[in-house]
Each structure stands twice: as C-alpha cells, then as structure tokens.
Amino acid sequence: MSSSPLQAQFKKTRRKTALTTISTEDEMRRVYGVGELNRVMTEKPTKGRSIHILTGGNVDLLSHLIWVMQFWPKLKRVFLSAWAISGVDILWCKRLLEEKTIGTLELLLGDIFPSKYKQEWAKLMEMYDAGYITNIYNSSIHSKVMLIEAKDGTHIVIESSANCNMNPRVEQSCVTVSDELFQFYDVYLHGILDDEEARYVWRKTAEQLMQTKYGTDSDLSDSERTALLGED
Numbered sequence: 001m002s003s004s005p006l007q008a009q010f011k012k013t014r015r016k017t018a019l020t021t022i023s024t025e026d027e028m029r030r031v032y033g034v035g036e037l038n039r040v041m042t043e044k045p046t047k048g049r050s051i052h053i054l055t056g057g058n059v060d061l062l063s064h065l066i067w068v069m070q071f072w073p074k075l076k077r078v079f080l081s082a083w084a085i086s087g088v089d090i091l092w093c094k095r096l097l098e099e100k101t102i103g104t105l106e107l108l109l110g111d112i113f114p115s116k117y118k119q120e121w122a123k124l125m126e127m128y129d130a131g132y133i134t135n136i137y138n139s140s141i142h143s144k145v146m147l148i149e150a151k152d153g154t155h156i157v158i159e160s161s162a163n164c165n166m167n168p169r170v171e172q173s174c175v176t177v178s179d180e181l182f183q184f185y186d187v188y189l190h191g192i193l194d195d196e197e198a199r200y201v202w203r204k205t206a207e208q209l210m211q212t213k214y215g216t217d218s219d220l221s222d223s224e225r226t227a228l229l230g231e232d
Contacts, residue, residue, distance in 0.1 A: 019087035019119070022095075026088045029166060033063030034070075041175070044071040045156065050176040061146055061164045062089045064173060068158075069101065072150035076103045077134075079147040081189055083110035086165035087120050090127070097132045103151075104134040108189060111140045139192055145185055155182035 036059050041051055045068075061082060069075065085093075085107070096102045107124065114121040127133045144163060148156040160173035 019091060019123070022088055022091050029058045030063065030066065030092070033059040033166070034066045037063060037067040038070075041067065045175055045177045047154075047177045047179075050174055050178075052172070052174045054170060054172050055162070056168070056170045058166050059171070060089070060162045060166050061144060061158065061160050061173075062092055064158045064160065064175065065146060065148065068148055068156055068175075072148075072152070072154060072156075074101060074151040076149045076151050077105070077147075078102055078149075079106045079108075079145075079186065079189065080164060081108040081141060081143050081145045082164045083142050083144070084113055084117060084163045084165060085109065085120065085124075087123065088166075089164045090120055090123050094127055094132060097127075105132070106135040107133060107137070108141060108192070109136070109138045110142065111138050113138050141192065143189075145189070147182055147185055147189075149182070155179050157181045157185060 036055070037053075040053055045051060061080065065078065093102075093105060097105060124133065124136055128136050144160045146158040146160075148158070150156070154177060157176045157178060158173060159176070160171060162169075162171040162173065
C-alpha cells in the first residue's frame with residue numbers, strides 16, 4: 001500500500017547519532033506551540049479548575065510545561081509519564097534543569113523506549129549519571145501525564161493524548177490545578193515503578209517523598225502504602 005502525501009511528508013527516520021543542540025527551527029516550533037496554548041488559554045489556571053483543549057501539530061506535553069512556567073517560573077519538581085520523548089525535548093529538559101527553573105525531574109517511559117530510541121535513552125542515562133535527572137524508568141506504560149509542583153506548593157496535572165514529541169496529529173489535553181488529583185497520580189505512578197524491574201532503584205526517593213510531603217507512614221491508607229512502597 002502506497003503512503004499518502006501527508007504520511008510521506010511526515011515520514012521519520014531513526015537517528016543514528018546523538019542530538020547535541022536545539023536547532024532554530026525547533027526553537028520556533030516550541031514558540032509556536034506555546035503561542036497556540038496562549039491563544040486558547042489566556043488566564044492563569046486556578047485551583048479546582050480543569051481546562052480541556054484540542055490541539056494539533058506543534059503542541060505537545062513540553063509545550064504545556066513551558067506554558068505553565070509563564071505563571072510559575074520556578075518549579076520544585078516535574079514527573080513525566082509518556083511512551084516516548086524526543087531528542088529535542090530531552091535537550092529542552094536539560095536546559096531547564098541547568099537553568100534551575102526545574103528542581104528535580106523524574107521520567108517513566110515506555111518499555112521498548114531503550115531499544116527503539118537508543119540515542120535518546122543514552123542521552124537520558126548521561127543526564128542521570130550527571131545528576132540532572134532524579135529518577136528514570138521504563139515500563140509497559142502508554143499513559144501521558146505530567147505532574148508539576150511549583151515552588152509555592154501549587155500542584156498542576158497535565159493529562160494528554162500526545163507523547164513528549166511533536167507530531168501532525170490532532171490531540172487532546174487537560175490542565176488541572178488540584179492537590180488531590182496530583183497526589184492520586186503521584187502515588188499510583190510511583191507504585192508502578194516499584195512493581196517493575198526498573199533501571200534504577202527508587203525506594204529511598206519514595207520514602208523521602210512520603211515523609212516530607214505526605215507526612216508519616218501512618219498518614220497513608222493500607223492501599224496507598226502498598227501502591228507506594230510495595231508492602232503488604
């Protein structure tokens with residue numbers, strides 16, 4: 001079956017060399033993506049409110065992150081769950097971490113990501129070893145969720161059909177400011193990590209998070225404790 005003109009236009013070839021710089025074209029695509037979000041989301045999101053939007057083209061998960069940072073320029077931590085992340089977006093994350101506009105970054109990626117995206121995975125491992133990334137794992141996951149904790153304690157959740165890479169498809173997303181929704185995803189996704197043979201051990205990080213953010217062990221229900229620490 002022959003490919004359509006649209007398919008041919010966006011046909012991709014796998015990179016064989018590591019990406020080291022963000023091109024001017026990629027910079028402008030990011031500006032465009034954030035600009036489109038500004039066009040439809042004109043106000044700072046408020047607690048308890050969800051904003052649902054349809055996107056297309058150059059609007060991905062990271063565009064949402066940059067949009068959020070217009071209102072909260074300093075972020076304490078970011079947790080990204082996605083099937084894949086592009087080399088360009090990895091470099092964007094590295095830039096934000098180097099600038100210390102993001103304090104910590106955790107990534108949960110698809111199970112075949114290390115073998116299918118070898119150059120991107122190698123870059124992530126390099127960033128982990130250099131101390132830029134707090135935790136990174138791969139799992140049988142297709143969920144696209146970004147958890148954002150701002151310096152002032154605000155919790156933002158971004159749910160999206162788009163991975164952390166730009167594509168020409170129509171996608172949908174939802175931006176919600178909610179402590180409860182943030183904690184639900186935070187506990188659940190960390191529970192997935194403990195059930196998998198992860199590339200790096202995270203238990204110490206989870207215990208510290210539980211102590212500093214959610215109080216002592218007794219503050220968690222039995223089900224939450226099992227999900228978070230894998231204990232009966």
